[in-house]
Amino acid sequence: MSGTIDLNQFLIFVRVIQAGSLSEAARRLNLPKSTVSRKVSELEERMGERLIQRTTRKLSLTEAGRVLFERVGPAMSDIEEAESTVLGMRGTPRGLLRVAAPMSFSKLGPIVAEYLVRHPDAAVEMVCSDRRVDLVEERFDVAIRAGALVDSTLVARNLGKAKFMLVVAPEYSKHHGVPKTPAELTSHACVTFSGGVAPHVWTLESKSKRVEVRIKPRLTVNDMEIARDAALAGVGIACLPEIFCGDDVRARRLLHVLVDWSAGEVPMHALYPTRRHLSPKVVAFVDLLAQRLLY
Template sequence: MDSLGALNAFVQAAEARSFTAAGRQLGVSSSAIGKAISRLEERLGVRLFHRSTRTITLTPEGTLFLERCRRIFGEIETAEQELAQTKGAPRGKLRVSMPLAGMLMMPTLTAFMRAYPEIELDLDFSDRLVDVIDEGFDAVVRAGEVSDSRLMTRRLGEFRLKLVGSPGYFSARGTPQKPADLAKHACLPHRYATSGKLEPWPLRRTRKDFVLPNTAVVNTIEPLVYMAERGLGIACLPDFAIRRQLEERVLVTVLDTYVDHVGVFQVLWPSSRYISPKLRVFVDFMAEHLFAI
């Protein structure tokens, strides 16, 4: 048990990159964390951290050891969850990386929280390419096809991009009948947060050199929905993000015959012999409800 405590101190320090933060997490002093890790290094015969007056960073040996420790604690947690499953509902912390557009999935996530109140969601919203295993995530939700032999995947559903604007905007500016007409309109493109590039609008039968006039450029989806609703221009948005607005005709689509796009969302998680009850219910719930009509 002393060894498990030292391993836990190491994992907490490695993930927080701080002895102080690890101590707060475990309810002990930073010096106690430092001493526990020093004893662990002495027993292993390797240095796990590079230390300076301000920061700590993992050595190559420490990085390898961290992955092994996560697997150990994952197996322990899985065993506990499998036993707990016979006694009650799934419980415990579930760390999930969501895309930036995941804010628009909050109705589904909120419903999950109500259905499983004993599961603590730890959500990280980012479009960067995360390493699910090395960064200690239980699962990651992303758009597009992802191939990694270390991961299990499940398809959550498809979505389509739509060109939309408010009825008031089209009443004032006219409705575009072909892609070239967009040159006379206020366009609201999305910029990828990771690459800084503009997301191309999936328009068929347009010249390669065709350039949209940009009225505003935004690197998250929610402001684009807000601006389009208020008649500031035309935006290219995923249908799952504007389902309510389309039903209530707050937004209407244009150029449907020219828009050619189908995307897919997947949930991915580390491959192992067992899947914990809390992760299983999360995957099943998202697959059933995220794109439910």
């Protein structure tokens, strides 16, 4: 036995046995009877054994045919079930979704929970790391990334931009006041994120103006959640993405200072390996990200 396996030969052989005749198998398969007979003959030639004894009234399996049917029949059923499952996934998100996301991204928690509630046949495995994962090699369906893109082979869905803002706790402002100009930041305690290029220098823009201010941090940390907690505790003025502190500002737990000045923006993207045959579980998740992630 050599050459490429023709699965149609095995499928037609199984259908002939199940139907009880070549004619009935041909009808069920919507094929000419001659095609069905030829495929069975080709399989017998490949096996080097007669598989079916043919008479004018009925078909019967030879010993070799019985052995083959007992092994191939269940396999064909598994293939059909797999096909049915995959076809059923076209419209409904289902199955395991593997997501790579940045560390300290608490905003994703409610989004993932909403996704799972909406789609009860789906499950999520989320790996949070600031390492740039290899989506294909590590079999991730989606990666969420902040900053400039470097993976030219991946498909990117723009999720907007994470806007940074300067915030401070009311308790801090009560004792130390708040800056009226960027230059006044130099006299205030600050909380800064150490993941940037120059964490002790904040760049602010307002209309056509652009200034760089060298701050004096009381806390330098590479975790946004810790920076936010420190700001809430009144440690100092923090420069945080709105997705981390927007709710606190709206609830007046933090005050937005220097509101006429922009503290920068970082592009956000959802990445996936290919656009072709994109699974509904990926489409639904990325669509929800686009709706909920950024203000």
